[in-house]
Amino acid sequence: MPTQILTGRPLLLLLTLLLFMLAVPLLVLATPHPPGLLTSSNDDQYANEELLGVTFFRMLHLESTMDKQVRPDRKIQTPPIRHFEGATAKNFQEKIAHKKYHQICDRQSPKGLSLCEEANWKYKQAKACLQAREAWEARWGRPDTQAPHGRALKNVRARLKNAITDKERLCGIE
Secondary structure: OOOOOOOHHHHHHHHHHHHHHHHHHHHHHHOOOOOOOOOOOHHHHHHHHHHHHHHHHHHHHHHHHHHHHHOOOOOOOOOOOOOOOOOOOOOHHHHHHHHHHHHHHOOOOOOOOOHHHHHHHHHHHHHHHHHHHHHHHHHHOOHHHHHHHHHHHHHHHHHHHHHHHHHHHHHOOO
16 A cells, blocks of 8 residues: 655644643653642643643644645735835825815815804815815926916815805804
8 A cells, every 4th residue: 555645734633633742741750749739720721721822823824825836826915015106206295285275175064163263163164175175286286287286276166165154153253
């Protein structure tokens, strides 16, 4: 009868079994109690749990390395690449400023405000949005951004004008 060489999972299981067969007697010998006493302490429990954890870690590590050796065609998964919307060193500050004015302009009014308080909030928000957009355009504006940002600035100016009208109508002139 020909001899078979164990590989893969059967070999891993055999090695794990042998490790337990060797580790348990060594644990008993390493305990500070005389061999005749079958007492257990927290230290023994900690050692047993530690050994079990190390054994499983090594077993899983062996299995993963064996899988790579046995099946080289198996693709190794790489973690996803994290990026900041393609920002590079030259346009990083521009992207940060762009996000900043969008945070100001896209903010929703808080819930539970009275009509007058909401009109005041929208007025202040539209004013801050217009200032942030104009500051961005003055510093980072280019000919290719002028058309879309020009329309956006026009919309924000209209929003500010509407907010002033709402504030006057709902709160009276202050």
